[in-house]
Amino acid sequence: MDKRERERPRVVLGVSGGIAAYKxxxxxxxxxxxxxxxxxxxxxxxxxxxxxxTWSALSGNPATTEVWESVHEVPHVRIGQAxxxxxxxxxxxxxxxxxxxxxxxxxxxxxxLTARCPVIFAPAMxxxxxxxxxxxxxVATLRRRGALVIExxxxxxxxxxxxxxxxxxxxxxxxxxxxxxxxxxxxxxxxDLSGRRxxxxxxxxxxxxxxxxxxxxxxxxxxxxxxxxxxxxxxxQVTLIAGNTELPDPAGxxxxxxxxxxxxxxxxxxxxxxxxxxxMAAAVADFRPAVYATGKIKKVEGREPEPIxxxxxxxxxAELSADRARPGQVVVGFxxxxxxxxxxxxxxxxxxxxxxxxxxxVGEDKAFGSAENEAVVLASDGxxxxxxxxxxxxxxxxxxxxxxxxxxxxxx
Numbered sequence: 001m002d003k004r005e006r007e008r009p010r011v012v013l014g015v016s017g018g019i020a021a022y023k024x025x026x027x028x029x030x031x032x033x034x035x036x037x038x039x040x041x042x043x044x045x046x047x048x049x050x051x052x053x054t055w056s057a058l059s060g061n062p063a064t065t066e067v068w069e070s071v072h073e074v075p076h077v078r079i080g081q082a083x084x085x086x087x088x089x090x091x092x093x094x095x096x097x098x099x100x101x102x103x104x105x106x107x108x109x110x111x112x113l114t115a116r117c118p119v120i121f122a123p124a125m126x127x128x129x130x131x132x133x134x135x136x137x138x139v140a141t142l143r144r145r146g147a148l149v150i151e152x153x154x155x156x157x158x159x160x161x162x163x164x165x166x167x168x169x170x171x172x173x174x175x176x177x178x179x180x181x182x183x184x185x186x187x188x189x190x191x192d193l194s195g196r197r198x199x200x201x202x203x204x205x206x207x208x209x210x211x212x213x214x215x216x217x218x219x220x221x222x223x224x225x226x227x228x229x230x231x232x233x234x235x236x237q238v239t240l241i242a243g244n245t246e247l248p249d250p251a252g253x254x255x256x257x258x259x260x261x262x263x264x265x266x267x268x269x270x271x272x273x274x275x276x277x278x279x280m281a282a283a284v285a286d287f288r289p290a291v292y293a294t295g296k297i298k299k300v301e302g303r304e305p306e307p308i309x310x311x312x313x314x315x316x317x318a319e320l321s322a323d324r325a326r327p328g329q330v331v332v333g334f335x336x337x338x339x340x341x342x343x344x345x346x347x348x349x350x351x352x353x354x355x356x357x358x359x360x361x362v363g364e365d366k367a368f369g370s371a372e373n374e375a376v377v378l379a380s381d382g383x384x385x386x387x388x389x390x391x392x393x394x395x396x397x398x399x400x401x402x403x404x405x406x407x408x409x410x411x412x
Contacts, residue, residue: 008037009181012079012115014088014108015055016095017045019158020124020167024089025050027170028058031177039064039079041108043095064107079107080114085181088112090124090167093135096149100138118180118191121149122173122251127163146191148235150176150252172229172251179233179393191235192404198236199275200228201268201282203243205261209308210293219283221245223334223373226396227279228253234400239271243282261285261313268316269325277330277403280317281358288313321353328410330355330403336362342376349378356380356402358395377402 011031015024021042031038040055040063047065055063064079080086088095088108095108099121104110112119121142129135130152139149150173153166202224206214221242228240229250238253243264249255256271258264261284272278290309297305317333324331331354337344338361345359360375374389377399387398 008035009084010082011036011038011177011181012083012086012111013038013040013059014086014091014095014111015040015042015046015050016088016090016092016108017043017048018090018092018124018167019049020090021046021049023167023170025054025058027087027089027173027177028055030171030174032059034174034178037061039083041065041079041111043106043108045092077110077114080111081116083111083115083117084184085118085120085177086111086115087120087122087173087177089120089122089170089173091121091149092123093125093129093132093138096121096123096135096138096142099147100141118184119147120173120177120180121147122168123149123152123165124167125152125165126157126161127165130165143191143194143235146194146235148176148180148191148233148252150232151237151254153249168251169248172248175229176233176251179230182393183233183397193231193400194235196236196276196407197239197274198231199239199241199268199271199278200224200231201241201243201264201280201284202228203245204283205243205264205285205313206259207261207285207288207313208292209289210295210297212296215285215287215289216244217283217285219243221247221282222371223392223395224279224281225250226392227281227399230393230396231400239275241267241271241282243284261288261316265314265316265319268320272320272325272329275325275329276407277332278320279332279399279403280320280354281334283334283336284316285313287311315352317354318352321355328407330406330410332356332358332399332403335359338362342378345376345378349380354380355406356399358399 038059039061040059052063098109142149153168154164155166203221204217204219206216208214225247228238231238232252240253241256243258256267287310290311321331333354335345335348341361349357357378358375373392373395375387377385387395
């Protein structure tokens, strides 16, 4: 094995016996094509859905299925010891129960017991099984021990059933794996938001003028989605309130779609009731039309259009900051400015009363719609944290780096 081969991140993909096993093939493909060295460890039940030859061909490694294979290599110990990440996808209710209780009756459960790296479980099962108190207790146990058990998606299940329990989008599971591995490369992984509930807003609100037109803004929602995804990768239970974006739901995140500023306010106040932190990254319209035209506003030849009267929308950030739903709740705001960025940011921080304010300059080619961002995070204690230009994931992680100690201080 050459040096380049040894430097490839080593991922164990555990596959348990659910119909969603076929979707794990897409996750495997993305992991291998992005340069990861993947060892697939399917359970005997998983092989009823996808054969061993498929796993071996897609990974380029033998798909190890039995404790008794290659005994001289002690696979039930070595595989977990050598891994940089273990991801179990899909994770059935049975697999979650075995992992929570430390059972080791096959190679995958042995691997989970020997792993000293981050472990991610991507559950997939029927709604009743996911909501069963036994499953929920097992999930809570695994999370308490530091595993990332992501929330299943809502949608079509096996047969005609629909509900929570659907296997998350493999692309988004891959993104979660990538974020977890990246955090490990930057100095070790710790799920420092485990047990925390956070609310993140993203995207732009739209205020209707008539059935066809609206007042809106250019926010893509990428920064808010990055904040939600990185929080999930750090162990949080995340509610993402999304206004008018075209982005896929991040894996393990509960997404609530909204349209207008007033709809966003209603959703935020409800979700914030049991949240440890609220991050208001959405671009919320300051104004809305005073009058909504029930029919399309027509153009009349030779006549200028009537002026559009505006009224203020509620100031959600100021309301959240002034009336914290929980003692010790941390509130983070965003300020998109076009000039006098820091001066306007400091004034807004004082006016809004939040704990942190992420201030960035926006414009034609800045921030909106881009995959990169730069900002200064202003704190209510007077400190300032510059975040250099880079991926929005990096800015999101820096924001959570500042939130975590504040949560710890307030819960001490």
